Amino acid sequence: MASQSTPDKNGSKGTWTLKTGLAQMLKGGVIMDVVTPEHAKIAEEAGAVAVMALERVPADIRAAGGVARMSDPDIIHRIMDAVTIPVMAKCRIGHFVEAQVLEAIGVDYIDESEVLTPADLKHHVDKHAFKVPFVCGARELGEALRRINEGAAMIRSKGEAGTGNIVEAVTHIRAITEGIRELSDLGLMAKLEAKAEEYRVPLELIQQVATDGKLPVVLFCAGGIATPADAALMMQLGAEGNFVGSGIFKSADPARRAKAIVEATTHFRDAKLVADVSRGLGEAMRGLSLESIPAQERLAPRGW
Amino acid sequence: MHPAVGDRRTLTARAGVLGLQGDFAEHLATLDRLGVEAVDVRRPEQLDEIDALIIPGGESTTIGKLAQQYGIIEKLRDRAAEGMPVWGTCAGAIFIAKDVPGHPHPLASLMDVTVERNAFGRQVDSFEADLDVPVLGADPFHAVFIRAPVITRVGPGVEVLARTGSSVVAARQGRLLATSFHPELTHDERFHRYFLSLGKS
Numbered sequence: 001m002a003s004q005s006t007p008d009k010n011g012s013k014g015t016w017t018l019k020t021g022l023a024q025m026l027k028g029g030v031i032m033d034v035v036t037p038e039h040a041k042i043a044e045e046a047g048a049v050a051v052m053a054l055e056r057v058p059a060d061i062r063a064a065g066g067v068a069r070m071s072d073p074d075i076i077h078r079i080m081d082a083v084t085i086p087v088m089a090k091c092r093i094g095h096f097v098e099a100q101v102l103e104a105i106g107v108d109y110i111d112e113s114e115v116l117t118p119a120d121l122k123h124h125v126d127k128h129a130f131k132v133p134f135v136c137g138a139r140e141l142g143e144a145l146r147r148i149n150e151g152a153a154m155i156r157s158k159g160e161a162g163t164g165n166i167v168e169a170v171t172h173i174r175a176i177t178e179g180i181r182e183l184s185d186l187g188l189m190a191k192l193e194a195k196a197e198e199y200r201v202p203l204e205l206i207q208q209v210a211t212d213g214k215l216p217v218v219l220f221c222a223g224g225i226a227t228p229a230d231a232a233l234m235m236q237l238g239a240e241g242n243f244v245g246s247g248i249f250k251s252a253d254p255a256r257r258a259k260a261i262v263e264a265t266t267h268f269r270d271a272k273l274v275a276d277v278s279r280g281l282g283e284a285m286r287g288l289s290l291e292s293i294p295a296q297e298r299l300a301p302r303g304w
Numbered sequence: 305m306h307p308a309v310g311d312r313r314t315l316t317a318r319a320g321v322l323g324l325q326g327d328f329a330e331h332l333a334t335l336d337r338l339g340v341e342a343v344d345v346r347r348p349e350q351l352d353e354i355d356a357l358i359i360p361g362g363e364s365t366t367i368g369k370l371a372q373q374y375g376i377i378e379k380l381r382d383r384a385a386e387g388m389p390v391w392g393t394c395a396g397a398i399f400i401a402k403d404v405p406g407h408p409h410p411l412a413s414l415m416d417v418t419v420e421r422n423a424f425g426r427q428v429d430s431f432e433a434d435l436d437v438p439v440l441g442a443d444p445f446h447a448v449f450i451r452a453p454v455i456t457r458v459g460p461g462v463e464v465l466a467r468t469g470s471s472v473v474a475a476r477q478g479r480l481l482a483t484s485f486h487p488e489l490t491h492d493e494r495f496h497r498y499f500l501s502l503g504k505s
Contacts, residue, residue, distance in 0.1 A: 005423040005454045005471045011431035018430045021450045024327040025361045049363040108427035
């Protein structure tokens with residue numbers, strides 16, 4: 001990706017408009033977890049808007065146990081070289097040096113992710129300090145707003161990664177959208193102030209969400225999407241796009257399933273089309289019931 | 305020299321924004337502010353119901369594949385040949401360019417320009433800058449460039465509308481318009497007005 005084009009000297013970089021703007025460009029699309037350049041090419045060919053470069057998909061991270069860290073920069077580099085769409089990568093919650101490394105590598109977005117083992121139990125990364133934009137997970141509106149206040153330029157509902165089970169994703173996106181609706185209905189300044197205190201964020205942010213009836217950044221869904229119908233469900237529930245992790249490359253026919261999930265995300269209100277693309281996809285990832293995962297092995301409660 | 309907001313005599317009657325993927329909602333909101341009726345286009349038959357089409361920012365590979373799959377590219381070529389104005393912003397500019405080196409994915413190939421993708425680099429190289437755009441008047445236009453392409457060659461009959469440094473970032477060929485940047489992300493509606501006026505020329 002060599003470049004001879006240079007902007008005017010007076011151009012400004014790393015601004016909030018540029019950070020949130022890239023997420024705007026991803027809307028209506030699917031971001032896929034990949035672990036090899038070959039996966040990345042399959043994702044791009046299927047119509048993914050971006051890929052998340054990982055050493056292991058969440059289902060394998062869950063199976064492996066131990067401490068999950070940022071991927072080897074070599075893997076990220078090879079994936080960046082393989083595709084022309086944006087490449088994202090994950091750092092541990094609070095691990096600002098992993099974030100510095102990912103920025104230095106040149107990834108297009110950093111996911112400060114609960115899928116990796118948290119590095120700090122009190123502080124998330126100060127994302128305003130970076131030029132590269134961040135996406136963070138959230139289970140409800142207060143968590144989403146705290147991340148935005150720290151500088152997250154995109155939010156994804158957390159779900160429960162690596163399960164192929166949509167139930168937590170549904171719970172979290174509903175909690176976020178219902179939280180927004182509740183704010184919009186509050187009206188009285190005193191009640192908004194109480195919410196600001198409850199959520200531990202500035203009143204201005206609460207007022208903005210109450211007035212706009214939406215987050216000030218793009219909202220995607222993550223954590224459990226395994227079928228085209230899952231993807232369309234999340235869009236109908238208010239997601240602006242989907243992250244799909246283990247659901248593609250842990251299925252029988254990743255290329256076809258990836259393409260079907262992309263189409264279902266675009267045409268999410270067209271049930272006949274979702275039916276057509278769902279036909280004969282082969283086996284989906286096997287999946288885990290939530291009850292089978294001990295509380296201490298759940299990923300979504302990481303972060304606060 | 306610019307028509308007043310809501311003056312429909314000089315603006316297109318009904319506009320469409322390709323809504324397969326990307327920031328089409330921001331274009332629709334801008335058109336709404338201008339008082340123009342606008343629809344989100346996801347099916348080829350909708351192209352018969354509009355007088356102008358905007359291709360938004362997004363991922364050109366994704367938009368190209370989905371557009372081809374649902375027969376939009378073929379229909380769009382017919383409508384553009386009939387004189388319907390078409391404007392591509394960022395990914396949209398790639399989508400309407402005739403020549404995009406190293407892009408093996410389907411494109412509409414309408415405008416006689418060569419476009420280089422991600423020409424300034426990756427996201428950390430994305431930038432905002434003020435541009436001189438003489439067709440919009442004397443005031444500079446604040447432009448947002450996100451993993452932006454540049455126009456590296458213009459064919460005969462293509463007018464360069466703006467540059468940043470030495471790179472061409474806006475051009476017009478008849479009723480076809482291409483911009484590397486995102487006027488839909490700022491609150492300056494002059495580029496949208498200019499595009500809508502092309503249908504009357």
